[in-house]
Amino acid sequence: xxxxxxxxxxLAEDAPALRAQDRxxxxxxxxxxxxxxxNGAPEHGPAHFARLARHAALLEIPLPGFDLIAAAxxxxxxxxxxxxxxxIRTTLTRGPGPRGLAPPPEARPTLLxxxxxxxxxxxxxxxxxxxxxxxxxxxxxxxxxxxxxxxGDNILAAQEAQKRGAREAILLNTQGNAACxxxxxxxxxxxAHLFTPPSxxxxxxxxxxxxxxxxxxxxxxxxxxxxxREADAIYLTSSLLGIRQLYRLEDxxxxxxxxx
Amino acid sequence: xxxxxxxxxxLAEDAPALRAQDRxxxxxxxxxxxxxxxNGAPEHGPAHFARLARHAALLEIPLPGFDLIAAAxxxxxxxxxxxxxxxIRTTLTRGPGPRGLAPPPEARPTLLxxxxxxxxxxxxxxxxxxxxxxxxxxxxxxxxxxxxxxxGDNILAAQEAQKRGAREAILLNTQGNAACxxxxxxxxxxxAHLFTPPSxxxxxxxxxxxxxxxxxxxxxxxxxxxxxREADAIYLTSSLLGIRQLYRLEDxxxxxxxxx
Numbered sequence: 001x002x003x004x005x006x007x008x009x010x011l012a013e014d015a016p017a018l019r020a021q022d023r024x025x026x027x028x029x030x031x032x033x034x035x036x037x038x039n040g041a042p043e044h045g046p047a048h049f050a051r052l053a054r055h056a057a058l059l060e061i062p063l064p065g066f067d068l069i070a071a072a073x074x075x076x077x078x079x080x081x082x083x084x085x086x087x088i089r090t091t092l093t094r095g096p097g098p099r100g101l102a103p104p105p106e107a108r109p110t111l112l113x114x115x116x117x118x119x120x121x122x123x124x125x126x127x128x129x130x131x132x133x134x135x136x137x138x139x140x141x142x143x144x145x146x147x148x149x150x151x152g153d154n155i156l157a158a159q160e161a162q163k164r165g166a167r168e169a170i171l172l173n174t175q176g177n178a179a180c181x182x183x184x185x186x187x188x189x190x191x192a193h194l195f196t197p198p199s200x201x202x203x204x205x206x207x208x209x210x211x212x213x214x215x216x217x218x219x220x221x222x223x224x225x226x227x228x229r230e231a232d233a234i235y236l237t238s239s240l241l242g243i244r245q246l247y248r249l250e251d252x253x254x255x256x257x258x259x260x
Numbered sequence: 261x262x263x264x265x266x267x268x269x270x271l272a273e274d275a276p277a278l279r280a281q282d283r284x285x286x287x288x289x290x291x292x293x294x295x296x297x298x299n300g301a302p303e304h305g306p307a308h309f310a311r312l313a314r315h316a317a318l319l320e321i322p323l324p325g326f327d328l329i330a331a332a333x334x335x336x337x338x339x340x341x342x343x344x345x346x347x348i349r350t351t352l353t354r355g356p357g358p359r360g361l362a363p364p365p366e367a368r369p370t371l372l373x374x375x376x377x378x379x380x381x382x383x384x385x386x387x388x389x390x391x392x393x394x395x396x397x398x399x400x401x402x403x404x405x406x407x408x409x410x411x412g413d414n415i416l417a418a419q420e421a422q423k424r425g426a427r428e429a430i431l432l433n434t435q436g437n438a439a440c441x442x443x444x445x446x447x448x449x450x451x452a453h454l455f456t457p458p459s460x461x462x463x464x465x466x467x468x469x470x471x472x473x474x475x476x477x478x479x480x481x482x483x484x485x486x487x488x489r490e491a492d493a494i495y496l497t498s499s500l501l502g503i504r505q506l507y508r509l510e511d512x513x514x515x516x517x518x519x520x
Contacts, residue, residue: 016279021374114280143416155361183361203436211467
């Protein structure tokens with residue numbers, strides 16, 4: 001039997017866990033985090049959980065005071081994932097509330113943690129992507145900059161990628177500038193320089209993205225669709241898969257080329 | 261003890277109901293409906309559940325074949341709401357899936373129905389609204405036209421209304437044209453004419469809105485913010501509260517004025 005962690009307790013993975021009155025399932029009122037763990041240790045765990053708190057604060061959802069690193073470690077041990085690559089998904093919702101949209105004056109948040117085996121990027125097929133036509137990312141919404149539960153547009157883009165034979169989809173924002181991929185941030189290489197869309201263009205606040213920017217390896221710049229298509233190389237970054245070069249975008253294939 | 265209806269069974273309202281692997285709570289992968297019931301009978305029930313199926317089809321989520329009118333009636337009876345005004349909330353998610361964004365090849369959807377007492381619009385304080393500045397509605401996304409679970413922007417707008425002392429918030433789309441309110445569609449009156457934003461501008465496909473359009477009482481037209489502010493009257497429509505005139509938008513108050 002496998003387990004999930006819910007508000008400090010371990011439950012059987014298949015048992016009903018969330019109440020129907022919870023504003024997470026009802027209204028996507030919450031945020032989440034996806035963190036890689038290797039041999040039982042969450043990678044950049046403090047950065048991940050600090051970001052979760054920051055994104056929750058933007059929605060005015062308090063993050064309960066659990067030791068999330070310890071919870072993740074215990075969950076990995078109990079699920080038999082402490083000696084391999086695993087992904088920790090942490091979900092925070094505003095919890096139950098009375099009917100209606102306005103948040104209750106005092107939130108009783110729901111905090112959920114799940115663990116699953118993580119793929120080894122070295123064993124994956126080459127990364128391919130389309131440019132999503134089914135939807136756009138709304139850079140006018142603060143939700144475009146955080147990892148909120150509102151993943152409907154990302155799902156539409158991922159569905160489109162699946163139908164068009166690619167593994168990922170790059171979302172343009174409402175101005176037609178690149179924002180991010182459905183499940184990753186994006187970087188483009190032009191000669192010796194690396195650029196990534198600014199958060200004002202709808203780029204999610206990714207941990208790997210932030211690390212590359214903080215290390216001075218890349219700069220934020222608006223990337224119109226044409227510039228994206230003309231780049232020398234495109235990279236996807238995510239906590240789960242690290243930095244992966246795109247082998248193909250739409251009909252264009254790329255030479256293998258390390259980060260500048 | 262009160263009840264909810266879940267995939268054909270009645271459960272105690274406070275019991276955990278949803279699995280943690282459900283793509284509804286994890287990714288807002290689903291749609292919902294809110295329907296008024298008076299004395300045990302859902303109003304325009306067939307139109308509501310047909311719309312739920314239509315919106316689900318847009319996301320390629322199959323609607324399980326339950327008799328939802330009968331389910332609603334039995335739920336109202338069991339919750340003691342069959343002799344008053346009640347709201348029926350029906351939630352459909354794609355159900356559980358493996359990790360990742362791409363939907364599983366065969367969905368096992370989750371269908372949830374909840375009932376709660378509904379307010380009588382005659383007893384409510386006058387309707388007031390702001391124009392939301394915190395976020396915009398993304399008319400480039402098909403989600404803007406359906407009642408998906410992705411209500412994050414609506415919540416941000418409702419939170420802003422609450423802080424600025426109003427009951428509702430009107431969302432502009434990314435072009436600055438009016439789309440809808442956080443929990444209602446909008447209509448404006450100009451002389452003897454009634455207009456509502458077209459679905460291409462991000463208007464949700466509301467049942468009351470559709471009825472007014474089908475009856476030839478209103479026309480769809482793009483409504484820039486200035487035109488919204490200059491209207492002779494503004495009406496909110498929703499299945500729950502019917503047609504309500506705004507008493508105040510931002511600093512402007514309106515004379516009481518029936519629909520043309």
